[in-house]
Amino acid sequence: MSGLRILVPIKRVVDYAVKPRVNRAQTAVETASVKHSMNPFDELSIEEAVRLRERKVPVSEIVAFSAGPPKAQDILRTAMAMGADRGIHVQLAEKEELEPLGVAKLLQKVVEKEKSDLVILGKQSIDDDAGQTGQMLAGLLGWSQATQASQVKIEGDSVTVTREVDGGVETLKAKLPMVITTDLRLNEPRYASLPNIMKAKKKPLEKKTLKDFEVDITNRLKTLKVTEPPARKGGVKVEDVDGMIAKLKELGAL
Amino acid sequence: MAASPKFALSLRRLSCSPGVVARYAPRYTPAAQVRWNTSNSATTSATTEPRQPDAEGGVKGKTAAAKAIKFTSDSYPELQRDSKFSQLTQDHVKYFQELLGSESAVIDGVSKDASEDIEPFNADWMRKYRGHSQLVLKPKSTEEVSKILKYCNDNLLAVVPQGGNTGLVGGSVPVFDEVVINMQRMNNIRSFDEVSGILVADAGVILEVADNFLAEKNHIFPLDLGAKGSCHIGGNVATNAGGLRLLRYGSLHGNVLGIEAVLPDGTIMDDLCTLRKNNTGYDLKQLFIGGEGTIGIITAVSILTPQRSQAMNVAYFGLESYEKCQEAFRAAKGHLSEVLSAFELMDGRTQKLLHKATGKKLPLEDEHPFYCLIETSGSNTDHDSEKLQNFLEHVMETEIVSDGVLAQDQTQIKELWACREGIPEILGHWGGVYKYDLSLPIADMYALVNDVRDRLTEAGLVGDDESHPVVDVVGYGHMGDANLHLNIPTRRFDKEVEKQLEPFVYEWVQGKSGSISAEHGLGIAKKAFIGYSRSETMVKLMKQIKNLYDPNGIMNPYKYI
Ligand SMILES: Cc1cc2nc3c(=O)[nH]c(=O)nc-3n(C[C@H](O)[C@H](O)[C@H](O)COP(=O)(O)OP(=O)(O)OC[C@H]3O[C@@H](n4cnc5c(N)ncnc54)[C@H](O)[C@@H]3O)c2cc1C
Numbered sequence: 001m002s003g004l005r006i007l008v009p010i011k012r013v014v015d016y017a018v019k020p021r022v023n024r025a026q027t028a029v030e031t032a033s034v035k036h037s038m039n040p041f042d043e044l045s046i047e048e049a050v051r052l053r054e055r056k057v058p059v060s061e062i063v064a065f066s067a068g069p070p071k072a073q074d075i076l077r078t079a080m081a082m083g084a085d086r087g088i089h090v091q092l093a094e095k096e097e098l099e100p101l102g103v104a105k106l107l108q109k110v111v112e113k114e115k116s117d118l119v120i121l122g123k124q125s126i127d128d129d130a131g132q133t134g135q136m137l138a139g140l141l142g143w144s145q146a147t148q149a150s151q152v153k154i155e156g157d158s159v160t161v162t163r164e165v166d167g168g169v170e171t172l173k174a175k176l177p178m179v180i181t182t183d184l185r186l187n188e189p190r191y192a193s194l195p196n197i198m199k200a201k202k203k204p205l206e207k208k209t210l211k212d213f214e215v216d217i218t219n220r221l222k223t224l225k226v227t228e229p230p231a232r233k234g235g236v237k238v239e240d241v242d243g244m245i246a247k248l249k250e251l252g253a254l
Numbered sequence: 255m256a257a258s259p260k261f262a263l264s265l266r267r268l269s270c271s272p273g274v275v276a277r278y279a280p281r282y283t284p285a286a287q288v289r290w291n292t293s294n295s296a297t298t299s300a301t302t303e304p305r306q307p308d309a310e311g312g313v314k315g316k317t318a319a320a321k322a323i324k325f326t327s328d329s330y331p332e333l334q335r336d337s338k339f340s341q342l343t344q345d346h347v348k349y350f351q352e353l354l355g356s357e358s359a360v361i362d363g364v365s366k367d368a369s370e371d372i373e374p375f376n377a378d379w380m381r382k383y384r385g386h387s388q389l390v391l392k393p394k395s396t397e398e399v400s401k402i403l404k405y406c407n408d409n410l411l412a413v414v415p416q417g418g419n420t421g422l423v424g425g426s427v428p429v430f431d432e433v434v435i436n437m438q439r440m441n442n443i444r445s446f447d448e449v450s451g452i453l454v455a456d457a458g459v460i461l462e463v464a465d466n467f468l469a470e471k472n473h474i475f476p477l478d479l480g481a482k483g484s485c486h487i488g489g490n491v492a493t494n495a496g497g498l499r500l501l502r503y504g505s506l507h508g509n510v511l512g513i514e515a516v517l518p519d520g521t522i523m524d525d526l527c528t529l530r531k532n533n534t535g536y537d538l539k540q541l542f543i544g545g546e547g548t549i550g551i552i553t554a555v556s557i558l559t560p561q562r563s564q565a566m567n568v569a570y571f572g573l574e575s576y577e578k579c580q581e582a583f584r585a586a587k588g589h590l591s592e593v594l595s596a597f598e599l600m601d602g603r604t605q606k607l608l609h610k611a612t613g614k615k616l617p618l619e620d621e622h623p624f625y626c627l628i629e630t631s632g633s634n635t636d637h638d639s640e641k642l643q644n645f646l647e648h649v650m651e652t653e654i655v656s657d658g659v660l661a662q663d664q665t666q667i668k669e670l671w672a673c674r675e676g677i678p679e680i681l682g683h684w685g686g687v688y689k690y691d692l693s694l695p696i697a698d699m700y701a702l703v704n705d706v707r708d709r710l711t712e713a714g715l716v717g718d719d720e721s722h723p724v725v726d727v728v729g730y731g732h733m734g735d736a737n738l739h740l741n742i743p744t745r746r747f748d749k750e751v752e753k754q755l756e757p758f759v760y761e762w763v764q765g766k767s768g769s770i771s772a773e774h775g776l777g778i779a780k781k782a783f784i785g786y787s788r789s790e791t792m793v794k795l796m797k798q799i800k801n802l803y804d805p806n807g808i809m810n811p812y813k814y815i
Contacts, residue, residue: 015663015664015665016663016664016665017663017664017668018664033564035564035566035664037662037663037664038662038663040663040665043662075662188615191570191617191660191661191662191666192659192660192662193618193657193659194569194571194650194655194657194659195657197646197660198646198650
């Protein structure tokens with residue numbers, strides 16, 4: 001068989017290390033002039049795709065895909081610096097947000113057009129934490145799926161995925177084509193090295209719009225209100241054991 | 255001696271021709287030699303990690319309990335308690351108790367045994383210095399500080415001002431029975447002007463608290479260092495701490511706009527100016543910046559704080575030689591100019607040891623003799639990225655750097671910084687570390703590390719196994735500020751090593767007109783060595799200042815000059 005055609009969808013999100021703040025209108029998290037970077041689970045997806053190739057699994061192409069604002073190009077370049085061969089950017093307006101189902105439908109079209117036979121996605125994106133896109137995509141395509149992978153092995157057209165579950169690991173085996181979503185212990189993403197950052201600048205980055213895909217991506221959900229979690233109340237210091245018991249009684253805990 | 259390097263260098267050119275220093279230096283060296291003979295503990299002037307040698311001279315295991323630390327008066331037997339100072343009495347204590355009122359403001363070891371409570375104030379962070387103080391005072395206001403000092407001055411009681419007690423030269427702890435005046439209860443932020451960015455705060459505010467407060471207002475404290483969770487801004491000013499942001503924001507001599515301080519006779523010097531420009535007479539506050547508590551106690555500072563940068567980038571390079579590091583620095587200044595906020599140097603050995611001690615994967619696959627970390631911060635991501643891209647392209651194409659990575663997110667920024675900031679800690683992994691904090695002309699900075707390594711290797715002291723005391727000789731530091739940290743990680747403290755290091759290192763630095771203490775100050779550790787960096791005339795002038803402000807010599811005696 002000819003090499004694998006891997007599609008890796010990635011998303012630009014508020015940086016993992018930034019403390020999110022709710023906007024004044026309480027409609028969303030503040031994103032203006034906040035540091036953004038690639039969704040951490042998506043870094044794992046890119047890394048895994050590149051490692052498959054390095055492990056001599058025949059891979060003919062790794063395509064990074066992102067639907068997002070103009071700046072999503074930055075993370076596509078990062079993906080290419082990490083080893084993706086080319087990028088596809090579906091440009092959205094600055095505040096335009098897609099829901100998981102919309103993204104899955106879009107990806108279905110991309111998979112068909114690119115003739116992908118393996119899609120590696122993050123198990124969730126850390127902005128909405130929906131954790132649905134991979135599963136919906138597998139459903140739409142009618143493909144096998146393995147979620148929250150902590151190890152991926154490919155031999156011929158047979159894929160073995162290990163996933164960590166409560167109390168142990170679960171091993172799944174399926175045939176290509178398939179959808180895999182990644183979990184934190186899958187790998188340790190590499191840094192983008194300077195020579196590769198330079199090379200990535202010359203790799204092709206295709207620009208598209210939603211119109212090019214003819215899918216119904218109308219949003220169906222409505223956000224009523226976004227609020228901060230309640231502030232943690234400070235503790236109190238007690239003098240001794242008796243003091244502690246008295247305090248616990250006072251709080252009705254005893 | 256913690257002036258910004260530029261300032262220090264020009265001063266030196268003006269005031270001390272090499273001849274003067276050479277003539278002056280020999281008077282100071284014997285003190286160090288005396289101390290080599292005293293005992294088997296670490297008594298070099300180098301700063302060390304917070305461990306004390308055990309009976310065999312080894313330094314494995316946990317950090318020493320305060321009580322196990324050797325008294326400074328024993329490590330420095332040539333120091334005698336100055337008999338002009340009074341002995342503390344119950345009457346003295348009673349005065350302070352009435353003055354300060356609150357129970358917790360006075361730790362009284364005079365009328366009762368309070369050694370447990372007092373030990374933390376007697377011992378320093380490195381576990382290297384320990385005093386005999388029996389009284390700790392924690393004033394809550396400038397007026398209280400004033401009354402305390404006036405009383406001490408009238409009664410000839412010696413005092414030690416103390417901030418977060420993180421100083422690295424033994425300046426913040428007593429030697430004999432000096433009264434500790436700890437500033438931790440003076441911890442209010444007094445005001446912040448969002449337009450000018452000027453912060454006015456009590457001396458006892460912890461640096462990290464001040465920085466977090468400023469972060470909320472989109473500003474940044476112009477100083478950052480490893481001890482930020484404990485050190486006080488008053489202590490930072492008193493030591494003129496340098497740290498990680500100096501390259502960008504300059505030294506405290508420029509950023510501190512005003513100081514409120516109390517002189518030994520109780521005079522409150524209210525120079526809490528919030529003006530950037532004020533050319534009306536001698537700028538006396540400068541004497542308190544880096545004064546190490548020898549002429550008065552700082553009770554509040556006003557400081558100019560810059561806007562916090564929205565855009566931050568960090569890159570980490572591997573380079574084939576120290577010459578290339580210098581080229582990279584020049585290129586960084588040229589291409590990045592105003593957005594360059596840090597340029598740090600790490601030799602390959604530090605990175606190898608980091609890997610060995612932590613097992614952490616290094617950012618670059620191959621090994622390189624040198625590494626640099628650069629940080630940019632600015633207000634506009636696109637603008638910065640473009641500059642950075644041009645710079646990176648330039649250094650790669652011209653082969654100034656052999657390889658490198660660019661952080662893609664905040665987590666990677668932290669990880670890359672850990673390759674630099676993690677060094678001091680891991681060097682203690684094998685036991686002890688001899689640390690020297692030096693200012694040198696950039697071109698010569700690394701030659702010292704090579705010379706010291708050759709010297710210790712020739713003496714047969716460096717090796718991979720237990721029979722050799724020295725693990726390695728490494729260098730890293732704030733290259734942008736021409737500030738080298740020469741570190742010698744060891745398996746145990748060894749007099750032979752110390753003999754090879756001192757006065758060799760100091761003489762070497764003197765030969766290059768460098769500074770033997772770039773940012774950590776003099777305290778007790780470097781007092782004897784000031785002659786390597788300052789002329790006789792300069793020291794004489796400094797002593798005049800000291801005598802003018804503190805004629806009774808009660809402020810932090812036995813230290814500094
Ligand atoms: C982990 C670590 C990292 C460090 N990194 C750096 C670094 O990068 N750059 C650098 O320059 N330094 C560094 N230092 C040393 C630095 O000098 C101190 O951490 C800090 O500046 C001292 O503040 P402090 O409040 O702890 O002062 P202390 O240690 O309590 O006192 C230091 C000196 O100042 C005097 N003093 C303190 N408060 C006052 C006051 N209110 N009025 C008058 N005198 C006072 C004391 O008498 C003493 O002489 C580091 C230290 C540690 C432990």
